[in-house]
Every structure is written in structure tokens, then in C-alpha cells.
Amino acid sequence: xxxxxxxxxEMLRTMLLARRFEETLxxxxxxxxxxxxxxxxxxxxxxxxxxxxxALSPADVIVTNHRSHHHLLARGADPKALMAEIFGxxxxxxxxxxxxxxxxxxxxxALCTTTVVGGGFPIATGLGFAQQYRxxxxxxxxxxxxxxxxxxxxxxxxxxxxxxxLPVVFVCENNRYAAxxxxxxxxxxxxxxxxxxxxxxxxxxxxxxxxxxxxxxxRRARERALAGEGPTLIECMTYRWRGHGEGDPQRxxxxxxxxxxxxxxxxERLSETLRARGELSDAELDDLRASTAAVVAEAVRFAExxxxxxxxxxxxxxxxx
Amino acid sequence: xSGSREGEMTxxxxxxxxxxxxxxxxxxxxxSRIFLAGEGIGVGIHDSPMMPTAGLLEAFGPGRVxxxxxxxxxxxxxxxxxxxxxxxxxxxxxxxxxxxxxxDMIINHAAKLRYLSGGKTRFPLVVRIxxxxxxxxxxxxxxxxxxWVAHCPGLKVVMPATPADAKGLLKSAIRDDNPVIFIEDMGxxxxxxxxxxxxxxxxxxxxxxxxxxxxxTVVTWSKMLGVAMQAAEQLAGEGVDVEVVDxxxxxxxxxxxxxxxxxxxxxxxxxxxxxRTGGFAGEVAAVVMxxxxxxxxxxxxxxxxxxxxxxxxxxxxxxxxxDAGQVVAAIREIV
Numbered sequence: 034x035x036x037x038x039x040x041x042x043e044m045l046r047t048m049l050l051a052r053r054f055e056e057t058l059x060x061x062x063x064x065x066x067x068x069x070x071x072x073x074x075x076x077x078x079x080x081x082x083x084x085x086x087x088a089l090s091p092a093d094v095i096v097t098n099h100r101s102h103h104h105l106l107a108r109g110a111d112p113k114a115l116m117a118e119i120f121g122x123x124x125x126x127x128x129x130x131x132x133x134x135x136x137x138x139x140x141x142x143a144l145c146t147t148t149v150v151g152g153g154f155p156i157a158t159g160l161g162f163a164q165q166y167r168x169x170x171x172x173x174x175x176x177x178x179x180x181x182x183x184x185x186x187x188x189x190x191x192x193x194x195x196x197x198x199l200p201v202v203f204v205c206e207n208n209r210y211a212a213x214x215x216x217x218x219x220x221x222x223x224x225x226x227x228x229x230x231x232x233x234x235x236x237x238x239x240x241x242x243x244x245x246x247x248x249x250x251x252r253r254a255r256e257r258a259l260a261g262e263g264p265t266l267i268e269c270m271t272y273r274w275r276g277h278g279e280g281d282p283q284r285x286x287x288x289x290x291x292x293x294x295x296x297x298x299x300x301e302r303l304s305e306t307l308r309a310r311g312e313l314s315d316a317e318l319d320d321l322r323a324s325t326a327a328v329v330a331e332a333v334r335f336a337e338x339x340x341x342x343x344x345x346x347x348x349x350x351x352x353x354x
Numbered sequence: 355x356s357g358s359r360e361g362e363m364t365x366x367x368x369x370x371x372x373x374x375x376x377x378x379x380x381x382x383x384x385x386s387r388i389f390l391a392g393e394g395i396g397v398g399i400h401d402s403p404m405m406p407t408a409g410l411l412e413a414f415g416p417g418r419v420x421x422x423x424x425x426x427x428x429x430x431x432x433x434x435x436x437x438x439x440x441x442x443x444x445x446x447x448x449x450x451x452x453x454x455x456x457x458d459m460i461i462n463h464a465a466k467l468r469y470l471s472g473g474k475t476r477f478p479l480v481v482r483i484x485x486x487x488x489x490x491x492x493x494x495x496x497x498x499x500x501x502w503v504a505h506c507p508g509l510k511v512v513m514p515a516t517p518a519d520a521k522g523l524l525k526s527a528i529r530d531d532n533p534v535i536f537i538e539d540m541g542x543x544x545x546x547x548x549x550x551x552x553x554x555x556x557x558x559x560x561x562x563x564x565x566x567x568x569x570x571t572v573v574t575w576s577k578m579l580g581v582a583m584q585a586a587e588q589l590a591g592e593g594v595d596v597e598v599v600d601x602x603x604x605x606x607x608x609x610x611x612x613x614x615x616x617x618x619x620x621x622x623x624x625x626x627x628x629x630r631t632g633g634f635a636g637e638v639a640a641v642v643m644x645x646x647x648x649x650x651x652x653x654x655x656x657x658x659x660x661x662x663x664x665x666x667x668x669x670x671x672x673x674x675x676x677d678a679g680q681v682v683a684a685i686r687e688i689v
Contacts, residue, residue, distance in 0.1 A: 094439070128472035137471035144438045144475055149462050155431015156463060162432055163439025166389065166417070173435075186458070189428035196423065350473035351508050353531035 036245040038312045041303065044087050044107075044244040045313070048079040048300045050325040051103035054112060057329050058102075058119070058133075062279040069121055070132050075100045077242075077274035080299035081206045082107040084247025085174060085267075088255055091142070092171040094164070096157040099134050099148040100206070104176050108141040116332035122339035129342045130350060151184025153177055154203070158190045161199035161264070172200040172258040174251070180211025182225050191266070195232035198263030202254040205266065206241065208273035213285045229266035241269030242299040245306075271299075363550040371543035373517035374406035374482070377524040378444065380553055382414055385442060388528060391420040391432055392446030392482075404543050406482070407446070426452050430459035430481065434467070437479040437533075444528060450485040450537070451497040464533040465508030478531045480524070486539035486577055487627060487675050493663030496671075498628035503535045504604040504637070510534045510558055511604040515542070515579035518549045519602055522556030530558060539577040539627075561608040563615065567597035570621040570685050573612055573638050575601040578625045578676060585681035594689055604634055609641050616642050620651035623684050627675060630658040652688035657681050 055074045061067040075082070082103035089095070089108075097104045105115060111126070118125025119133045126138050134148040145156045157175035164171050181187060182205065194201045205225050209216045222228075229236025235257075239250045247269055254265035272294035276283040283291075307313035368376065382388045394400065396411030396419045403409070411419040422429050426447060433443040447453050453460075464477050487496040504511045510532055514520040520538065527534035564579060565586050572582045579600050586596035599615050601608065616622050622642055624635035635656040642654060657680050664674050 096435075126472070127470060127474070130472045131470045135467075135470045137467070137475060139471065139474045145435070145463070145467055146470075147463060147467070149458060152458065152463060155428050155459055156435040156438070158428060159432040159435020159437070159443075160439045161435070163436045163441045166436070166441060186427050186431065189423075189425045190431060192423060193425060193428040193432065350469050350471075353468070353476045353478075 036248055040087055040248065041245060041307055041312065044083040044248065045300070045303050045307065046321055046325065047083040047086070047107040048244065048303065049321055050112070050328060051079045051082060051106045052076065052300060053325050053329045054106060054332070055102055057333060059275070059279060061333070068119065072133060072279040073099050073277065074275045074279065075103045075273070077294060077298070078206055078208055078271045079103045080242050080244035080247055080303070081176070081204065081269045081271055084244035085176070085204050085251040088248045088251035089174060090171065092169065093255070094142045094144055094160050094171065094173045096153040096160065096173060096175045097143060097146050098150070098153055098177055098181070100178065101136055101146055101176070105136055105138055105141070105143055108138070108143055110138040110141050110143065112328055112332040113335040116336040117339045120336040120339070121341065122336055123342040123346070124335070124339040128346065128350065151177070151181045151186040154186045154190030157201050157203070158194045158199055161194060161201035162197065164200050165197070170259060172202055172255050174202045174204055176204050176206060178211065179205060179207040179209065179216055179225060180214070180219060182228065183211070183219055191232040191234070191264070194264040195234045198261060200258035201264040202251060202258060203264060203266045204251065205268045206271060207268050208271050210273050210277070210286070212277045215285065224268060226266055226268040234264045234266055236266040236268065238268045238270060241271030242297050242302060244299060244303050363552055365548045366551050367546045368517045368549045369404045369543045369546045370514070370517045370520045370538060371404045371406040373521040373549050374524055374538060375408060375410065376549070377521045377528070378407070378410060379413060381525055381528045382418065387440065387442045388444060389418045389420060389436070389441060390444050390446070391422050391429055393422055393424055393429070393448050395419060395446050396421040406538065406543070426455035427459055430456035431463070433479040433481065434459050434463045434477060437477040438467070438475055442478050442528060444480040444482060447481060447483045449495045450483050450499050451494050453483055453499055456481070460503070460509070460533070460535070461506050465506050469508060476531050477533050480527045480534045480536050483535065483537045484540050485537045486541050487659070487664045487671060488541050490666055490668065490671060492666035496664040498626070498659070500537055500604055501628060501632060501634040504634055508533065510606065511537070512558055512602065513537045513576045513604060514602055515576050515600050517542070517547045519556055519562070521549055522554050523558065523602060526555045526558050529555070534558065537576065541577050545580070556602070559603050559606040559608055561611040562600045562602055563597060563611070564600045565596065565598040567595040567619065569595045569619055570623060570689055571597045571599060571615040571619045572623045572625055572681065573599045573601060574625040575604065576627065578627050581676060581678050581681060582625055584678035585685065588678060588682055589685060594685065596685065607637070607641070609645070612638060612641060613646050616646045617649045620649055621688050622650065622654040623657060623681065623688070624654070625657045625676060625681055627659055629661050630656060631661050633658050655684040655688055657684050
């Protein structure tokens, strides 16, 4: 099965949206008193969220992590509700309880977002179990970074998912850094995909800056899961353009390394492909850029105009009554 | 087992493990969303009809009674994810100290993810934990950690002292839409007592006065209820009338019942098997000091395990576990 033009254009659109969303967050972080708290971005990694989510159906569930904006936007989350949550406003998707780090958007089946590194693996296994238990035609996609594979939860969860052949697609976003540690400083093997062997599941490495390639490998993993053949570990090779968070001076990332990866921009790459195939004109690309920028501008306006939560609203939402 | 009538209810004699088993059996028959997972809960090394999951694999099959690898984080995460996915998991932690291996999934996830979602998600899960000293296994199998979990907002903590309470409280826990930590003292598995045969629930968050009295209140829970009752019997012969309050639930705490009892008796002893410093007796004491200080006729007392890991050798382990003599001595100091 090949990727359709419409699917390529949709991936381009969600990548442009995520890029504009996060570039705007970078700008906002540089202004005083706009954004409170941490800001962790996936600029440059958009092909992973866009490619993988394009291969999922609305019934599928995603589990994401602290670097989640591109996954959630690709999944169709409302940019206004996300931005308002990042601003800490009452109109945010989580009423200001989450902030940017643990954005949960059940409306798009992003049920659990965890910023405990590695926290998503066992939960994704449980979600996959629920899908298998009920015989649903749905899978769980679990997004995580290369650093998370050093956690013990990676071993426990992938072992159980492999053992029970759970319908989970483990999508590793290998952006070459775990906080300030380069890949070679935290992992002694060349490819994380080879770890799949230990859990009786296939592992596949893919160019994580090539959205249609990520789409294709995710689509195959999803079909395998739905056929009852169990989980797949996908390693998407990409790169973190920004620091771990905004304000990180990136002293440990060589400038030439960053430049080399920026030259492999996933958005440039897909738009070039589309243009070469005659599927996208310069004017259409300009329109896409303008429309996604307008969506983000509207999200910022909505967030800035939204009310703060009342302090005592902090007491709400601990318990189901 | 032969039934006998007590009031309107037909009674049976069960250990707490059997009472838990009956609650699981009845709830699983009622609701197909309920499944069990844990280490050796289907085919296990502790093969006794007194154990809580005995016979459930045979009754409900391997699709609903899941023996897992030795993998506490995966077990707890399975519960969190499956609950988010609409099931009602009941998972087991084989021994309380192993909870530390499951704790990230429970403390950072089960307890917090609903709040983080702004109330959009729910995690109806039960973590059954086998607990208690007294079986000679030492401190990595015996360590009462109830105060740790009670300190975490978002978790309900239930710790029954009788088989009848265990059955009714476990049913409530399973039907609750919040995460519930359900701690069973294994010593109680082998202490048979009367249990109604009916389908009944006991509300979470409600203490129970197991013995009414007028001179001193003993607040306790789980296996220490038996110790408190022994002490009360002993002192009854000396004309000291002890009221025994069985908390049954640590969080949410039934302050009302504690305060009403202390206001009546004017004296308080808090008894638990867990170690002293940072133990839940401190919380009970603080509630009383804040709200019933002027009703106290004497300083309150705590009777607890000493601040040491639980030792293995029988005389050392018996030294660790609070006994009726210590409770009697504490009461004598203040009456």
C-alpha cells in the first residue's frame, strides 16, 4: 500500500501546525511573564507525530510524554485548548491542572500523558490489554524518547506486551539526546530497535524525519497488532533541534551537528517531495503555512484572553464523586 | 461450610482470604469488566484454599485471571492502563515491601492522572496488597507501608480487620471509580470468623466501633484489632471499660467516629503494627489534638512497632509485633 497524496498533504499540514505552534512557544518563552514553568519542545521531530498518527484510526489510543505537542496536534487535539492549558488558564484542556507537561486529551484518545520518563510503557501495555480483552479493533501507540529505554519499566512492559501479544505499537523517537546526555553516553548498542528481539517482537528502524516512512512502518505495525500478532518496536531516527527545555543553552550539542540536522528538516523534505511529484504548488504551500499560522495565532489569542482558574479550583478533580 | 442464622443474615465461617475470594468471585460474576492480575494468583506457590485467589483461575479462566511475570511495575501499570481503557482491574502485590517496585505506577500515575486531566479520566482499580509481620520471612517480605500510601492524595486506603469487613469493603473498593489500595494482613487469612453469605457492601471511609466502652478509646486497624480486643477483655476484669474503634479505612479518614469516641472517653491510645515514626497513629493523634484537645483527660499514647526493620527470628519478630501487654500498659498509664 502506498501513501496517498491526501495523506502526504495531511502529514505536511500537521507538521506545519506543530512547527508553528512550538516556534510560537519559543517566542513566548523569550517574553517576560507569558509562560509559567517548563517548556519542552519537539521542534524538528514533527515527522514522528505526524507520520505515526496518520497511520492510526480515531479509535486507537495514544500514550505520550513530556514532549507531546506534535503528537497531540497530529492526533487532532484542539490547539486553543492546548495553548490555554500551556498558559495555565481555566479553558485549558485540563483546566490548568496539567500545564504543558502532561497534557491529556481524551477527546482524541490521548488518555494518559506522563512526564515520568518511562511511565508510559506499563500504561500502554494496560491500554493494549483492555483493547485485547474486549476484542476491539484498535491499538495503542506509545511514544517515548531514546532516554526512556534506560528505565526498568521499558523492560517490564515490553516483556509483558510481547508475552501476551498485546496490540501496542511502541514508537521510539530517538532524538539522540536524553536531557544533556548524547545517545552514545547512555546506551551501549547502535540501534534501540534491536532490543525488540529480547521481547519476542519485531523491531524496525526508520528515518524519523521522513513522515511517509514513519507512516508506513506504523501502518504495518498496527495491522500486525490487529491481526493478533502482538506489539512492534519502532525506532524513529530524528534529532532534537532545541535543548531539553527552553532555556537549556545546549552546550553539549555541537553547532555543526544541529546545523546538519536542520538541513534534513522533515517539513522541507516532505514539501520538496510533494512539489517534485507535482502534488503541491508554491502557492498551496504558502496557503498551508498561512492557515496553520492563523490557527496558532488564534490559539494564543484565545489563551491570553481566557480567565485564570480560581485558586480554590485546585481542590477539584482529585476524586470521582 | 455450614450456615447459621444471625439476625436476618445467614452466616458462614471464613478466613479473610476466603472472604476476599468470595467477594472477588461474586464481583467477577456480576461485572465482566473485572479481571485479576498478579504473581501466582492462578497457579501459585501458596496453594491453600485459605488463600484469596484459590480456585478463581478454574472458575473464570486464564482470560480473566492473569498470572503475570515477576514484574510489579508492569502489573501496576497494567491496572492503570486497563482502568483508563474502561476495565476494572484488581491486581495483587504479593508482599507489601514489593509495593515499592509498583509504586511509580500507583503514586505518580493512578493517583495523579485524573487530576492532571482536569477530571476527564478515571482509574477504577484496586491494588490488593498482602501485608503483616508474623510469618518469619523478615523485613523484605514484612513491612507495613500503609502510611506511605495514605500520604498520597488520590488513593483510598482500606485495611480490614475481620473477614466480614473484608468482603463488604472489597466489594465497595471494586465498585469505586477511584484507585483503592486494599491491604490484607496475611495472619487474618488463618483466623476464621463469621461472614454473612449475602451480597453486601461496607462503605469506604467509615470506621466501626468493635467494642463500646466509656473509659478509654483504642483506635486501631487490621490485625491489631485482635490485640486491642484482648487488651480490652483483660482490662474489663479490672473495671476499665475500653472502646475499640476499628478504622477499616485510613483515607478518607472517618474523623467523626474517632472524635465522637474520644469526646466520650477522654482518653486515646492508637495502635498499629507499622513502625512508629511517621506512622499513621501520628495522623490520628493530630486530628484529636486539633479538634478534641480540651476533651482529653490525659496525654494520648501510641503503641506501635519499634523503628526497626521486621526481624526474622521468632523471638525477635515477636518483640517487634505490638501485643496486648503493651496496650494494657499504655492504657494503665493514662486511666
